[in-house]
Amino acid sequence: MGKNKTKAEILIELEQSQKRIAxxxxxxxxxxxxxxxxxxxxxxxxxxxxxxxxxxxxxxxxQPDTTLTFANEKYKRIFGIQGDAVGQKxxxxxxxxxxxxxxxxYNEVTKDPRTITYEHPVTTEDGSMRDYxxxxxPVLDASGKVTGFYSVGIxxxxxxxxxxxxxxxxxxxxxxxxxxxxxxxxxxxEGKIQMVNxxxxxxFGYTTNEMVGAPVEILVPESLHGQHIKKxxxxxxxxxxxxxxxxxxxxxxxxxxxxxxxEISIGNQKLMNGETVVLxxxxxxxxxxxxxxxxxxxxxLAKMVNAEITKEEIWQTCLSIAIRISKMDxxxxxxxxxxxxxxxxxxxxxxxxEFVAATARFEESSPSAQxxxxxxTLQFTESDLRPYx
Numbered sequence: 442m443g444k445n446k447t448k449a450e451i452l453i454e455l456e457q458s459q460k461r462i463a464x465x466x467x468x469x470x471x472x473x474x475x476x477x478x479x480x481x482x483x484x485x486x487x488x489x490x491x492x493x494x495x496x497x498x499x500x501x502x503x504q505p506d507t508t509l510t511f512a513n514e515k516y517k518r519i520f521g522i523q524g525d526a527v528g529q530k531x532x533x534x535x536x537x538x539x540x541x542x543x544x545x546x547y548n549e550v551t552k553d554p555r556t557i558t559y560e561h562p563v564t565t566e567d568g569s570m571r572d573y574x575x576x577x578x579p580v581l582d583a584s585g586k587v588t589g590f591y592s593v594g595i596x597x598x599x600x601x602x603x604x605x606x607x608x609x610x611x612x613x614x615x616x617x618x619x620x621x622x623x624x625x626x627x628x629x630x631e632g633k634i635q636m637v638n639x640x641x642x643x644x645f646g647y648t649t650n651e652m653v654g655a656p657v658e659i660l661v662p663e664s665l666h667g668q669h670i671k672k673x674x675x676x677x678x679x680x681x682x683x684x685x686x687x688x689x690x691x692x693x694x695x696x697x698x699x700x701x702x703x704e705i706s707i708g709n710q711k712l713m714n715g716e717t718v719v720l721x722x723x724x725x726x727x728x729x730x731x732x733x734x735x736x737x738x739x740x741x742l743a744k745m746v747n748a749e750i751t752k753e754e755i756w757q758t759c760l761s762i763a764i765r766i767s768k769m770d771x772x773x774x775x776x777x778x779x780x781x782x783x784x785x786x787x788x789x790x791x792x793x794x795e796f797v798a799a800t801a802r803f804e805e806s807s808p809s810a811q812x813x814x815x816x817x818t819l820q821f822t823e824s825d826l827r828p829y830x
Contacts, residue, residue: 499573499594502580505551505587507532507544516594519563519571551587554579560597572601624723630677632657632670635718644725646696657721662694676707677717690730693723702730731766738762756788764790773800775813784810 499516503509512526520534532540550557556578562570573594580589615638618625624641628634634652642648645660652659661669693703706722741762745755760774771791775784782805789797803810 497595499596501526501531501592502589503531503592504589505547506530507547510589519565519573519594521565547590550577550579554581554585554587571596572598621722622724624725626652626657626660626721626723628657628719628721630717630719632673641723644695644723645693651696660693660723662692662700665692677709677719702726734766738766753788757790760788760790773797775803777805777814784813 497515498513499519500511500513501509501516502511507530509526509529509531512522516522517526520531522529532544535543556576558574558576560572560574563573565571574597575592575594578591578593579587580591582588618636618638619640621638622640624644625636625638626634626641627636634655634657637649637652641652645652647659657673658666658669690702691705692700694700702725704724704726707719709717709719711717741758745758756774760772763774764770764772771789773786773789773792776787777783778785784803784805786797786801803813805811805814
């Protein structure tokens with residue numbers, strides 16, 4: 442079985458056949474051997490017709506006023522033409538309401554010659570609807586004037602049907618991706634992001650347009666880029682289903698630069714075109730991690746109940762736990778002195794001496810003490826340092 446020819450190859454063969462016919466007609470006039478040339482011309486025309494009938498396309502040739510000068514059997518079957526189509530105008534096959542605009546359009550193409558392509562449904566002679574892709578190519582004489590057109594129509598009904606099924610499948614896939622509470626990322630074998638769901642935008646702070654086409658490492662802390670690229674290459678060389686972040690904490694990074702703990706599940710899929718894609722589900726486990734730390738903190742606090750330790754050791758343990766859970770760099774522990782009616786800094790960690798000196802005591806009536814005693818959170822930075830009475 443021969444390979445299917447492209448529209449360009451079809452048009453080249455038709456043009457070559459037409460040129461051959463024209464050459465024979467010219468040779469006939471020059472030599473006067475009319476009868477012999479007409480016989481050869483007839484044979485060439487038969488060869489030309491046989492050629493176009495073997496092509497899996499609908500083909501016709503027509504004059505600028507839409508009068509057909511040739512139509513193969515497939516073209517005639519589309520419109521239910523009985524007998525010879527030559528001499529008929531294809532404009533008459535169209536619904537009346539579109540004829541005027543169609544004639545006006547081709548009048549414009551005749552004045553400004555160019556190849557045009559388009560798709561439209563056709564009601565065939567058996568009443569079924571078929572989708573066709575058409576290519577209309579103008580034929581020019583030596584002066585550049587349009588003398589006719591070739592039209593090649595390819596039945597794309599099955600392709601359109603397949604596209605519809607694929608679009609519906611993509612829509613269902615998108616619905617599933619959007620329904621999951623996790624961030625979903627699909628990337629190619631090189632680590633370029635191809636698709637994300639809405640949850641990914643929320644989790645990382647990037648828009649879809651910012652992520653698609655970018656390397657997945659934009660979601661990985663910069664200090665881990667080299668390690669991640671190496672691990673990704675190892676995974677692609679021997680793909681497997683991977684879940685990470687359960688046994689040990691792994692981290693991702695938001696657009697803002699905030700680093701947070703995640704759990705990820707990774708799998709790969711080979712598509713029909715041979716391309717391998719990687720699907721990655723990412724879950725923000727910040728709250729889970731915090732819960733684990735709280736449980737650990739409660740255990741550490743419980744140990745102090747029966748331990749023989751000093752109050753300073755108790756204060757230090759409580760402060761260390763608070764700093765660890767809050768992810769702060771440093772901190773201090775205050776106690777309220779009922780006698781002096783002040784908040785006193787009794788334990789601190791990671792604070793500079795000048796900061797400690799400026800925040801060592803707050804009078805009960807001070808705004809800072811009122812906030813703390815009222816149950817509100819109070820945070821200081823070095824820029825907040827000022828002397829307190």
